[in-house]
Amino acid sequence: MEQASEPERGVSRRGFLATSAAAAALAAGTAGAPSPAAAATAGPARAGASVVRVTLRVNGRERTLSLDPRVTLLDALRERLDLTGTKKGCDRGQCGACTVHVEGRRVLSCLTLAAGLDGKAVTTVEGLARGDELHPVQRAFLECDGLQCGFCTPGQIMSAVALIREGHAGSEEEIREFMSGNICRCGAYPGIVAAVKAAGERG
Amino acid sequence: MTRTSLGAPLDRVDGRAKVTGAARYAADNNPAGLAHGYFVLSTIAKGTIRSIDAARASAAPGVLAVYSHANPLRLLPPRSYIAQFIGEPQRAMQDAVVRHYGQIVAMVVAETFEQARDAAALVTVEYDAQPPAADFLAGVPGARDPQTPFGHPVTILADGVPDIDAALAASEVTHTAVYTQPPEHHNPMEPHSAVAMWDGGKLTIHSGSQGPALHALDLAEGLGVPQEDVHVIGPYVGGGFGGKATSWSPTLLAAAAARALRRPVKVVTTREQLFTVTGHRTASHLTVTLGARRDGTLTAVKNLAVTTFEIENPASPPTAAYKCPNLDLRLKVVDLDIPRRTIMRAPGYAAGTFGLECAMDELAHELGLDPIELRMRNYATASPDKGLPYASKHLDECYRVGAERFGWSRRKAEPRSVTDGQWLVGMGMATCVLPSSQHAGAARVRFRANGTVEVACNTADLGTGAMTVLAMAGADRLGLPVGRIRPALGDSTLPVAAEGDSFMGAVGSAATSTILSAVHDAAGEAITALIAHAVSDARSPFHGMDAQDVRYSSGVLEGGGRRAGFGELLTTTGTPGVEAVTTATLGEDTERYAFITSGAHFCEVRVHRLTGEARLSRVTCVVDAGTIVNGKTARGQIAGGVVMSAGQALLEGAYVEPATGRIANANFADYLVPVNADIPAVDVHFLDHPDTRYNPQGARGLGELTGTGVAAAIANAIYNATGTRVRDLPITPDKLLS
Ligand code: FES
Numbered sequence: 001m002e003q004a005s006e007p008e009r010g011v012s013r014r015g016f017l018a019t020s021a022a023a024a025a026l027a028a029g030t031a032g033a034p035s036p037a038a039a040a041t042a043g044p045a046r047a048g049a050s051v052v053r054v055t056l057r058v059n060g061r062e063r064t065l066s067l068d069p070r071v072t073l074l075d076a077l078r079e080r081l082d083l084t085g086t087k088k089g090c091d092r093g094q095c096g097a098c099t100v101h102v103e104g105r106r107v108l109s110c111l112t113l114a115a116g117l118d119g120k121a122v123t124t125v126e127g128l129a130r131g132d133e134l135h136p137v138q139r140a141f142l143e144c145d146g147l148q149c150g151f152c153t154p155g156q157i158m159s160a161v162a163l164i165r166e167g168h169a170g171s172e173e174e175i176r177e178f179m180s181g182n183i184c185r186c187g188a189y190p191g192i193v194a195a196v197k198a199a200g201e202r203g
Numbered sequence: 204m205t206r207t208s209l210g211a212p213l214d215r216v217d218g219r220a221k222v223t224g225a226a227r228y229a230a231d232n233n234p235a236g237l238a239h240g241y242f243v244l245s246t247i248a249k250g251t252i253r254s255i256d257a258a259r260a261s262a263a264p265g266v267l268a269v270y271s272h273a274n275p276l277r278l279l280p281p282r283s284y285i286a287q288f289i290g291e292p293q294r295a296m297q298d299a300v301v302r303h304y305g306q307i308v309a310m311v312v313a314e315t316f317e318q319a320r321d322a323a324a325l326v327t328v329e330y331d332a333q334p335p336a337a338d339f340l341a342g343v344p345g346a347r348d349p350q351t352p353f354g355h356p357v358t359i360l361a362d363g364v365p366d367i368d369a370a371l372a373a374s375e376v377t378h379t380a381v382y383t384q385p386p387e388h389h390n391p392m393e394p395h396s397a398v399a400m401w402d403g404g405k406l407t408i409h410s411g412s413q414g415p416a417l418h419a420l421d422l423a424e425g426l427g428v429p430q431e432d433v434h435v436i437g438p439y440v441g442g443g444f445g446g447k448a449t450s451w452s453p454t455l456l457a458a459a460a461a462r463a464l465r466r467p468v469k470v471v472t473t474r475e476q477l478f479t480v481t482g483h484r485t486a487s488h489l490t491v492t493l494g495a496r497r498d499g500t501l502t503a504v505k506n507l508a509v510t511t512f513e514i515e516n517p518a519s520p521p522t523a524a525y526k527c528p529n530l531d532l533r534l535k536v537v538d539l540d541i542p543r544r545t546i547m548r549a550p551g552y553a554a555g556t557f558g559l560e561c562a563m564d565e566l567a568h569e570l571g572l573d574p575i576e577l578r579m580r581n582y583a584t585a586s587p588d589k590g591l592p593y594a595s596k597h598l599d600e601c602y603r604v605g606a607e608r609f610g611w612s613r614r615k616a617e618p619r620s621v622t623d624g625q626w627l628v629g630m631g632m633a634t635c636v637l638p639s640s641q642h643a644g645a646a647r648v649r650f651r652a653n654g655t656v657e658v659a660c661n662t663a664d665l666g667t668g669a670m671t672v673l674a675m676a677g678a679d680r681l682g683l684p685v686g687r688i689r690p691a692l693g694d695s696t697l698p699v700a701a702e703g704d705s706f707m708g709a710v711g712s713a714a715t716s717t718i719l720s721a722v723h724d725a726a727g728e729a730i731t732a733l734i735a736h737a738v739s740d741a742r743s744p745f746h747g748m749d750a751q752d753v754r755y756s757s758g759v760l761e762g763g764g765r766r767a768g769f770g771e772l773l774t775t776t777g778t779p780g781v782e783a784v785t786t787a788t789l790g791e792d793t794e795r796y797a798f799i800t801s802g803a804h805f806c807e808v809r810v811h812r813l814t815g816e817a818r819l820s821r822v823t824c825v826v827d828a829g830t831i832v833n834g835k836t837a838r839g840q841i842a843g844g845v846v847m848s849a850g851q852a853l854l855e856g857a858y859v860e861p862a863t864g865r866i867a868n869a870n871f872a873d874y875l876v877p878v879n880a881d882i883p884a885v886d887v888h889f890l891d892h893p894d895t896r897y898n899p900q901g902a903r904g905l906g907e908l909t910g911t912g913v914a915a916a917i918a919n920a921i922y923n924a925t926g927t928r929v930r931d932l933p934i935t936p937d938k939l940l941s
């Protein structure tokens with residue numbers, strides 16, 4: 001579904017593969033090395049540990065991490081940065097709960113290695129509201145009851161923000177199609193469609 | 204009573220936390236020193252573990268421990284019969300026996316998730332395998348009688364009728380057919396997760412559960428500690444649908460590992476593991492036989508259901524659906540070496556109404572009657588099993604209003620009459636029905652000096668809107684705006700009734716009615732306590748007055764020409780709060796009345812002539828659930844049930860390989876659940892007739908209602924579109940092409 005029409009802006013598929021391969025090579029090359037352990041959370045790694053230093057701009061804030069190269073963006077956010085709004089529903093790219101924006105584009109953070117994102121801007125659900133003022137899409141989800149348990153909601157909202165920006169909220173049909181990468185087991189789909197439509201119309 | 208807020212379509216009080224990512228679900232807790240657990244699952248379905256080689260895993264970077272039956276985390280078997288029956292009688296890793304494919308056989312705990320996961324792949328397990336019994340259909344002919352106290356046969360015969368077969372033989376027409384469905388998995392978006400930590404002998408565990416009190420009891424029993432030493436915290440639960448009603452091994456193992464390692468442990472089951480380490484809905488095989496007169500009057504219903512679970516009894520719906528003088532409803536059970544079955548949304552009724560409501564459609568077709576007309580000719584005003592009149596049942600109005608909204612009159616009775624290009628278009632309808640349940644629950648209502656009121660109940664909000672209903676119930680009873688209520692649930696330390704089933708929390712669509720009566724009674728007592736405080740505290744302006752002379756209204760006490768808001772009063776007296784905890788007395792007159800929630804579903808389906816793809820294109824649901832407490836969240840529940848049932852009808856089913864007992868499609872790419880594009884607009888309409896004989900607010904539960912009937916309405920629409928009757932769910936394209 002993603003078109004690489006803006007060459008330098010996003011994470012292109014080829015770029016992703018290249019960084020993944022690099023990460024995999026790093027991991028393989030150091031198998032059996034001492035533990036990166038809690039190094040991921042803070043402080044310098046123990047000597048010899050396989051660690052990648054990455055600087056991400058998360059919700060506008062520079063965050064430098066020393067990471068085990070196996071760490072996905074999802075786990076980096078949740079377990080290292082305590083940004084737990086982004087959810088893990090499958091860890092396999094099958095549910096959309098982990099959707100965040102990298103350089104403004106939707107990505108499944110469970111399929112994205114954090115090590116490959118040095119210097120990139122990441123936006124999560126925590127980065128949408130301005131202080132107490134909700135983002136229009138968040139407000140629409142609340143008002144249209146586009147949620148029940150709320151577990152899929154951060155991913156739904158991040159997808160919705162992007163598809164509205166991309167101009168794919170033109171009709172209910174189009175919204176349904178473009179929101180179909182985000183499973184909602186509670187079945188809040190009618191409310192989700194109403195919310196995306198309302199937010200899209202408000203612009 | 205004051206109707207300050209009940210009935211308003213209120214935004215969820217926890218909605219802001221959920222749309223901003225601030226809501227913390229179990230796995231969102233990261234205490235200092237956290238270690239991560241990851242499970243190794245069995246790759247056989249039956250046999251014993253010959254050996255486990257954990258050496259490589261133990262030596263892997265960051266690994267703290269590898270547990271298995273050979274290096275066990277001791278767990279005691281559950282004692283409560285709910286846990287044994289609905290949950291697991293046998294906790295994982297306690298012996299060398301393998302009882303199903305995908306059973307937890309080892310647990311690796313490491314400093315990080317990545318280390319635990321990758322080390323788990325280094326554990327080698329050798330088995331002595333035996334061939335499993337994993338083929339449900341093969342087990343149907345030899346199914347056993349159910350184990351009491353569940354699954355009792357129901358036999359009701361008119362005077363002079365010796366048995367059901369005689370009643371069927373005397374019927375002018377009969378219809379008999381078999382309706383089947385595969386196992387279903389709850390698949391809540393939040394997998395079962397826990398973050399456990401100990402402080403001395405006391406456990407605090409973040410874990411999403413439908414019943415925090417029952418969860419704490421299960422944990423205490425499993426870990427061998429007093430129940431009061433277990434604190435379950437789970438204000439946000441990412442979906443339950445019955446799957447989080449009891450406690451499963453992953454949670455217990457997280458707690459046991461945290462105790463052994465003396466540090467906090469987080470466990471998050473993977474989506475694949477969820478299919479086998481927690482419960483599922485049993486497969487079902489239901490033979491429905493209807494006997495009727497030519498005018499459509501039912502004379503006999505004989506149901507023989509077979510499942511793997513006593514509580515999931517698809518033979519039951521005729522006890523609640525239609526007037527019929529002769530009923531014979533039986534369940535048989537098959538024992539298999541497969542993962543554990545448990546309750547799931549509308550147990551028994553989900554599969555049972557699929558069979559019954561398809562059979563009614565088939566009978567209508569045979570008799571040349573409109574499906575609604577057939578149902579009206581058998582309309583029950585009294586409960587078919589108890590014979591008691593329904594206190595409030597407006598299903599007839601649901602049919603009428605639904606037919607009107609949906610445009611039922613445009614339906615062509617003859618199948619395959621309507622086409623739109625390559626699409627065959629059909630309409631179908633079905634009844635949805637579920638006996639109402641509510642519990643005598645406990646609540647705590649606490650007036651606080653800061654002018655807010657805490658309203659607390661030991662239940663959970665799985666996405667149902669219970670937290671919002673709790674706030675509304677308090678606001679309504681106390682005459683306060685919802686914004687001044689602080690609802691609390693999802694915590695095992697909150698008050699729980701000493702007796703009855705309310706400690707199970709949010710099950711059986713009972714939460715709303717349970718909350719309403721509990722809060723109603725507790726708030727009344729809290730007002731009494733507030734007045735008692737006002738007249739007895741020396742610093743109070745009402746000090747020394749007779750309690751009789753002080754009145755409470757909308758947060759303000761008045762009497763003897765004096766007046767004070769409760770916040771002001773408590774501030775003046777220097778008291779942080781005044782509270783009452785009480786268990787509700789239920790008022791429903793079950794001696795004289797029966798209570799039921801019902802509704803009518805109408806569906807339009809388009810089936811592609813060449814590919815066999817079936818698309819749900821229109822849905823109308825008209826629901827009679829008594830007073831609708833919050834139109835917004837109630838709508839979500841009804842539509843959400845339609846979505847899950849559309850999955851039941853068209854997509855869902857676990858495929859258990861008969862030879863190995865392995866679930867071949869244990870992930871979201873292969874076990875299909877509906878996505879947004881599968882679901883059209885859902886027209887939901889509530890009748891809103893208060894059932895005040897049920898409770899003063901007149902509300903009955905509705906969370907599971909649309910788990911019933913919808914699959915039949917879809918199957919009936921598909922028959923109307925194509926002329927093909929599919930009785931085996933899900934209705935996949937192959938079944939429509941053959
Ligand atoms: S968690 Fe990433 S798609 Fe499911």
Ligand code: FES
Pocket residue numbers: 146147148149150151152153183184185186187188392441442666
């Ligand atoms: S709101 Fe529960 S999964 Fe979407």
